[in-house]
Amino acid sequence: MPVYAYRCGEDGAVDVVRPLGAAPPVLACPTCGGDARKMITAPRLALGDRARVAAIDRAEASRTEPAVVTAPPPRPARPAPRPDPRTARLPRP
Structure with a gap:
């Protein structure tokens, strides 16, 4: 439940927990x-x-306070493609 903040003229700030949208504009x-x-x-x-x-x-x-960089970030290493077993018996040049 949300916490609503009220201000009393004599006692100062008062925090009240009420259901959403159920807080009246003036509270005792x-x-x-x-x-x-x-x-x-x-x-x-x-x-x-x-x-x-x-x-x-x-x-x-x-x-x-933006981060200061001197170079672009490195590219992530791409893994080598795995060979397709269907092409293993094809003739090679």
């Missing part, structure tokens, strides 16, 4: 009972799986 503060308004915040992507977080971090780093 759990500490003082006053009105806490919903804030718009960045999504918490750090709670995702490690592969996705690593991909996001690499994309962010490449935007401001």
Whole structure:
């Protein structure tokens, strides 16, 4: 379930876990009972799986700190083709 961020005028930030789309725009503060308004915040992507977080971090780093290379990457070695057994008895020049 997503975590919604609210801000109370007296107590500050309050995090509330609610089902997706079920968070009201104004909530009673759990500490003082006053009105806490919903804030718009960045999504918490750090709670995702490690592969996705690593991909996001690499994309962010490449935007401001691109990797400097001096040559193109080497071509991968292609394995030699395996001989076709159907052509083994053909005459060779």
